[in-house]
Amino acid sequence: MNETRTPDSRRRSERSRRAIYDAALALVSETGYARTTIEGIAARAGVGKQTIYRWWPSKAAVLMEAFLDLADQAADGEHVFPDTGDLAADLRLVLRATVDEMNDPVHERPTRALAAEGIVDADLGARFVEKLLEPPLQLYIGRLRSAQAAGEIRPGIDLRTAVELFVGPLTHRWLLRTLPLTHAYADTLVDYALNGLAPRD
Amino acid sequence: MNETRTPDSRRRSERSRRAIYDAALALVSETGYARTTIEGIAARAGVGKQTIYRWWPSKAAVLMEAFLDLADQAADGEHVFPDTGDLAADLRLVLRATVDEMNDPVHERPTRALAAEGIVDADLGARFVEKLLEPPLQLYIGRLRSAQAAGEIRPGIDLRTAVELFVGPLTHRWLLRTLPLTHAYADTLVDYALNGLAPRD
Known part of the structure; x- marks a missing residue:
């Protein structure tokens, strides 16, 4: 975490994180787990691939967090x-x-x-x-x-x-x-x- | 069914049928249902694709029969x-x-x-x-x-x-x-x- 972030950048990060979760779950729904890729998630979320790799080490990690977030919401x-x-x-x-x-x-x-x-x-x-x-x-x-x-x-x-x-x-x-x-x-x-x-x- | 088949040809048919079931189940185990193909089953069973198409209209049909046969054996x-x-x-x-x-x-x-x-x-x-x-x-x-x-x-x-x-x-x-x-x-x-x-x- 970057301690010097401004409130604006935190809001942007939160928006990106939400967009990434939504994109990840939508892709899994449509094409299945195996065919969902980091590239596909990035493109659908409108973020760079590097944004995802900065926060998560792997596709499995981002998907697991997206599912945990979904379960939390439920x-x-x-x-x-x-x-x-x-x-x-x-x-x-x-x-x-x-x-x-x-x-x-x-x-x-x-x-x-x-x-x-x-x-x-x-x-x-x-x-x-x-x-x-x-x-x-x-x-x-x-x-x-x-x-x-x-x-x-x-x-x-x-x-x-x-x-x-x-x-x-x-x-x-x-x-x-x-x-x-x-x-x-x-x-x-x-x-x-x-x-x-x-x-x- | 060909009524004029000889006992030998019936034995050959039964052997082919068994080989096709075994190949179908092995492929599904290894690569999943979606990636299993009639071509793959034929190659693995050592029969021509046309042999499979003569007996079953589709991949789903041959696989369902292979599963029914497996359940029967169990x-x-x-x-x-x-x-x-x-x-x-x-x-x-x-x-x-x-x-x-x-x-x-x-x-x-x-x-x-x-x-x-x-x-x-x-x-x-x-x-x-x-x-x-x-x-x-x-x-x-x-x-x-x-x-x-x-x-x-x-x-x-x-x-x-x-x-x-x-x-x-x-x-x-x-x-x-x-x-x-x-x-x-x-x-x-x-x-x-x-x-x-x-x-x-």
């Missing part, structure tokens, strides 16, 4: 899981929001392209999981842990596996497009899965 | 779901077999390449789901239906959603490679999900 900067004391209601809220995100083309197209590339490229897939997937999964686990402490989930349940009962079916339906992804589906998943984790009477 | 030609009367044991058996298949490179690599392409190409994805995914899911549903009739699954459970509690998490873990896919994981999934579908006492 989460409205919130990185907490709701905890109203009503576990089912909290899970429905989060799963419904995920459904909305998965159905929103702005989010769906680039994320789908990234997921597809991660499925065949194990290294990229591992970064995708570490940076983009695991952090939200850990928020679920935190919420399930407090539910387990409150006796709403039976002792001995492995929470890492439990969280997959919610996100696994949703992702399956989304990625493979088997059937429509709706709020009603999210609610049913919460009902069935939570019943599976509840204490046995 | 299922050992069996297209029934076990029904021993013990629902949990039957589900564990099938999910463990799916884990083994997903961990077998012969099956994994081409299926992963096909799934990745289907994720970004909606038309291919729809064919993949219709031909390869829905038929086994319907077998699950049949087994769950008889369990529901026997009172082991509570009335009102939507069986199409229920089946996703088993295959969704498994596919999520496989495609995204979040954590190892093991028999123990399959067993835990059956335990949690089946508990979620069981009658409430």
Whole structure:
């Protein structure tokens, strides 16, 4: 970072950064991850290639940041899981929001392209999981842990596996497009899965 | 079909067909679905391009048949779901077999390449789901239906959603490679999900 930058140059930098993210995500949506290039991003963002190389070491780095920024926007900067004391209601809220995100083309197209590339490229897939997937999964686990402490989930349940009962079916339906992804589906998943984790009477 | 073929020519045809399937799946594994071509398959199988065009109208058609053949082999030609009367044991058996298949490179690599392409190409994805995914899911549903009739699954459970509690998490873990896919994981999934579908006492 250049400590002597003026407010104007910071604004210009911020504008360029935003243009680069937008261009990167648009290109990934249109041509796929593999065919997106630094040159293409620069041309579409209206910046020089060197501007991108000054800020990021590689295409993978700029794309990962663009995806993190997209995820941040979808989460409205919130990185907490709701905890109203009503576990089912909290899970429905989060799963419904995920459904909305998965159905929103702005989010769906680039994320789908990234997921597809991660499925065949194990290294990229591992970064995708570490940076983009695991952090939200850990928020679920935190919420399930407090539910387990409150006796709403039976002792001995492995929470890492439990969280997959919610996100696994949703992702399956989304990625493979088997059937429509709706709020009603999210609610049913919460009902069935939570019943599976509840204490046995 | 040529009714006047001799046994020798039928054997030659069968050998060619097998070579074409093998070449198609190997190419998809190595270069991805999009970059696999009829020319490439013919060269690798050691047959003329016209042999392929005589039997299949398109690359998509030959690849879909190669995948159907692969799935048939994995299922050992069996297209029934076990029904021993013990629902949990039957589900564990099938999910463990799916884990083994997903961990077998012969099956994994081409299926992963096909799934990745289907994720970004909606038309291919729809064919993949219709031909390869829905038929086994319907077998699950049949087994769950008889369990529901026997009172082991509570009335009102939507069986199409229920089946996703088993295959969704498994596919999520496989495609995204979040954590190892093991028999123990399959067993835990059956335990949690089946508990979620069981009658409430």
